[in-house]
Every structure is written in C-alpha cells, then in structure tokens.
Amino acid sequence: MNQTATYLGFVLDHKLNWKAHVERAVAKGTAAVLAVMRLTRPTVGMPHCYVRRLYISVVLPKMEYGLVAWYQPIRGEGRKKGSTAATDAMEYHAFVAPVKLRLNRTAMKNALRLASLPKSHPLNPLVSRCARLYVQRHRSPLHELYNAFPNASDVETIDSTPTRLTWAPRFS
Template identity: 30%
Template sequence: NSETPPMAIRGTVIKSSPTHRFLGVLVDNMLRWHAHINNAIGKGTAYVMQLCHLSLSVKGIPLLLMKQLYMLVAVLKMLYAVDLWFHPLYVEDLDTTHWGSIGIAKRLGRIQHLAIISITGTMCTTATDVLEAHAKLIPLQHRIQNLCHQAILCFAAHPPLHPLH
C-alpha cells in the first residue's frame, strides 16, 4: 500500500505527498525511483531538443561545441545521482538473460541517439553504435556503468571509522 496516513504534530495535520525532492532527487514513499527516472528522462529529452534547435539553424553553433554542450549539460542533468536509481546491467554469458535497469538504459540510449544525430547531422536511420563511434562518444550504458562503479569505489575507499563504511 503506497498510501501513508497523515501525521499530526502539536495539532497540525501533515499530509503525506507521493514524492519529495531531497537534494535534487525525487524520492517516493516506496523508494521505487519511478518519478525521478521519468523526470531525468524528461530533462534529458528537453535539453537534447534544445540542442537540436541550435543545430538546425544556418548560423548555429559548431559541432564540437554541440558535443560539449551535450556532454556537460544534458548528460549531467540526465545522470544526476544515477548510482541511486540505476541498477547496473549484468550479463552472465550470452545464453542467459540480462539483469538491471535494461528498459531505462534503452530509453536513455534513445535520447543519446537523438543527440548524436543533431551533433553529427546524419540521417536518423543510421545505427547508434556507428554514430557513437563517429562522434567519439562512449555508449551511454557504459558511461552509466562507469559512474556506478566510481560510486562503489568511492564508498569502498572510505576509512573504517567513516559512517558510510
């Protein structure tokens, strides 16, 4: 049950809300992260659409700056606190199924595909892996894996007396 009863403090009734923003992360009362994931994908899509508008104009910004804008604005906005809401992808071998946030990775990959099309100016039917190689970008799934692994290493490197150790 996702309904939380209202709380009363000194006669003031405080109703619960389905989500709460804490340090830029939308946290719901079931810790499912759906609201934050949808918000992150929406932000990424909005920023990429703005980049597409910048690249369509005749006197638009150069392609190198488009790539830098994508990497420094859209990717950082999409992947904020990714180590909280993304389950790293895992493949045991080629015959087994994949584990992790596969659907989220595919949705984020579509956003990167749109961004690379606007960066390189190619046709939308070009394969994503070819576009990523041409634009010299690593696949977004690998970037997310790297961010999750960096967070794990950061937590593991804390001294034994640290509260997060």
C-alpha cells in the same frame, strides 16, 4: 493526491522504487538534448565539436545526478530492445560512449569511491557490509551496486594524513 516528494533534487515516491525520479531524469535529459539540437541548425548552428562538449558537460550530468541511488547497473550485454542503429552511429561518429556504458562506468566509479572510504567515515561499515553480503530480500541500491561490480570492493585505502605533526618527507 500527490504521492511524491522532492528532496535534494531526488523525486521520492511512497514506495521508494525511484520510478518517478527516473522519469524526471529522462525528461530533463530529453529537454536538454532538444535544447542542444536547436543550437545545431545546419545553416547558422554551432560547430559539432562545441555541440559535443555541451552534450558531455550539460546533458549527461543532468541524467546522471544521483545515479548511485536509482540506477541498477547492467551485467554483461543486457537486453536488446528494438533497433538502435541511428543512435549507435551518432554515438560512434561523435566519439561518445553509449548511454548504458556511460551509466555503468559512472556507477563503477561511485562504487570504487564508496569502497575506498576511510574506516573513520560513518558510511564505511554499511558499504563494507553491502559489498560482502548480498541479501535475498529488501536489497538496497548499495547491494545492487556491489552485486553488479563484485571486484569494486577490493581496493586499497591509503590514509592521506601524516601520523605526526612533525612529519616531513625524507629526500635521499
């Protein structure tokens, strides 16, 4: 019996632990990388500058879709697993940030975007509660996000709409 369901591109399982979605995101990213690699044959392939653009514009967004819901940001260095010298050299020469740093940066941007929601937004009370209170049990992805980036909630929210319809900027 299938224990997963797909909704808006997310794979949800009955325990909501995001394992099935992460596996699907890795599979999609791997398939996209392999497709891009087929375009990079030494004799008739694309130039490296175009391959880099494809990687940044196609592969990375496929891996990062819905990142704020399923990714747990890494504080500090994180754990080192095995040797990644070839991957590190490839990322360095392609001038692309390592995947862990890119995922953390995207998660930080999402945390800042959520923290700067106006007070009239329906998610604002939930986000501000998760930013100031880290619970011990039944933590949501927002709790994990603001635990990893504690200063992300210290942003100023500027109302972009004028207060009166007759408002006009004053020029001196």
